[in-house]
Amino acid sequence: ASLRQLLEKMPKAELHMHIEGSLEPELIFALAERNGVTLKYSSVDELRRAYAFTDLQSFLDIYYAGASVLLKEQDFYDMTRAYLGRAHADNVRHAELFFDPQTHTERGVDFGTVISGIHRALQDAATEWGMSGALIMCFLRHLSEEDAFATLEQALPYRDKFIGVGLDSSERGHPPEKFARVFARCRELGLRLVAHAGEEGPPEYIRTALDVLKVERIDHGVRCLEDAELTQRLARDKVPLTVCPLSNVKLRVFDRAADHNLQRLLDAGLTVTINSDDPAYFGGYVNDNFTEMFSVLPLDQRHARQLARDSFAASFLPEQDKRRLM
Ligand code: ADE
Ligand code: ZN
Numbered sequence: 001a002s003l004r005q006l007l008e009k010m011p012k013a014e015l016h017m018h019i020e021g022s023l024e025p026e027l028i029f030a031l032a033e034r035n036g037v038t039l040k041y042s043s044v045d046e047l048r049r050a051y052a053f054t055d056l057q058s059f060l061d062i063y064y065a066g067a068s069v070l071l072k073e074q075d076f077y078d079m080t081r082a083y084l085g086r087a088h089a090d091n092v093r094h095a096e097l098f099f100d101p102q103t104h105t106e107r108g109v110d111f112g113t114v115i116s117g118i119h120r121a122l123q124d125a126a127t128e129w130g131m132s133g134a135l136i137m138c139f140l141r142h143l144s145e146e147d148a149f150a151t152l153e154q155a156l157p158y159r160d161k162f163i164g165v166g167l168d169s170s171e172r173g174h175p176p177e178k179f180a181r182v183f184a185r186c187r188e189l190g191l192r193l194v195a196h197a198g199e200e201g202p203p204e205y206i207r208t209a210l211d212v213l214k215v216e217r218i219d220h221g222v223r224c225l226e227d228a229e230l231t232q233r234l235a236r237d238k239v240p241l242t243v244c245p246l247s248n249v250k251l252r253v254f255d256r257a258a259d260h261n262l263q264r265l266l267d268a269g270l271t272v273t274i275n276s277d278d279p280a281y282f283g284g285y286v287n288d289n290f291t292e293m294f295s296v297l298p299l300d301q302r303h304a305r306q307l308a309r310d311s312f313a314a315s316f317l318p319e320q321d322k323r324r325l326m
Pocket of ligand 1: 021
């Protein structure tokens with residue numbers, strides 16, 4: 001079989017995907033109509049033309065505007081269902097999804113509405129396709145630690161519906177340390193911990209995410225290579241990096257796909273996984289991320305198998321499930 005077929009067919013886990021980032025322009029318009037929400041854009045094409053990003057913030061502004069059409073439990077279900085169907089087509093067998101409750105609770109949508117709709121879609125995917133899934137609640141780092149604590153309080157009645165917490169949104173100027181106490185509390189609660197670090201922000205943020213927040217995986221982390229000692233530590237401790245190649249190109253972390261440092265990360269002995277981040281905004285789902293990287297970098301079948309295996313190894317699945325899927 002060709003390398004492309006191997007990439008597409010191989011079972012994989014997706015570990016870095018913001019469910020609100022899976023909202024395709026067509027669904028944004030359908031939900032806007034269903035809910036009577038007025039958008040700044042007059043058509044699907046006009047919205048799609050606005051997806052010309054210069055950096056992380058220019059994307060986040062549009063991403064939060066897109067999420068404004070989500071009001072009802074069924075909206076969160078429909079969004080999640082659409083993503084899981086695409087992921088199933090890409091042979092994703094396990095998906096750990098980020099969601100951003102503060103984007104919705106700030107607009108008056110109840111926390112329970114958000115998590116119940118998303119969770120119900122995960123249950124249906126498990127029943128219909130045997131796909132497993134889990135939810136990771138992200139705190140928006142441009143908001144305060146106090147806001148994060150309030151969100152955690154709202155989440156606790158739904159503790160059985162999510163497995164961990166993460167940290168996302170505008171990275172620069174919002175170092176991990178800002179959330180030291182709330183992450184300590186989440187750790188006491190037995191939640192799994194991850195954080196975005198070293199996407200746009202400096203390698204120092206990767207270090208403090210590990211040392212201060214005590215996260216188990218780093219989301220993105222591509223800027224670690226600027227710090228040799230940190231790179232060695234990540235390799236030695238097998239800290240997984242959930243890398244999102246198409247995202248990094250769209251948000252200008254790298255100028256072109258061929259400039260992406262994926263191969264150098266692998267050569268440095270790091271545990272890396274390939275993910276789609278916000279597939280509706282960045283031009284592709286997880287298989288598109290694989291095929292683009294393998295077409296521009298000198299990666300081979302062994303790399304493909306390693307990336308698939310590590311996607312399960314780096315997941316929060318119980319060990320026996322990992323072994324079954326790997
Ligand atoms: N929210 C959604 N996608 C994100 C990303 N790539 N970085 C930070 N916050 C995000
Ligand atoms: Zn992300």
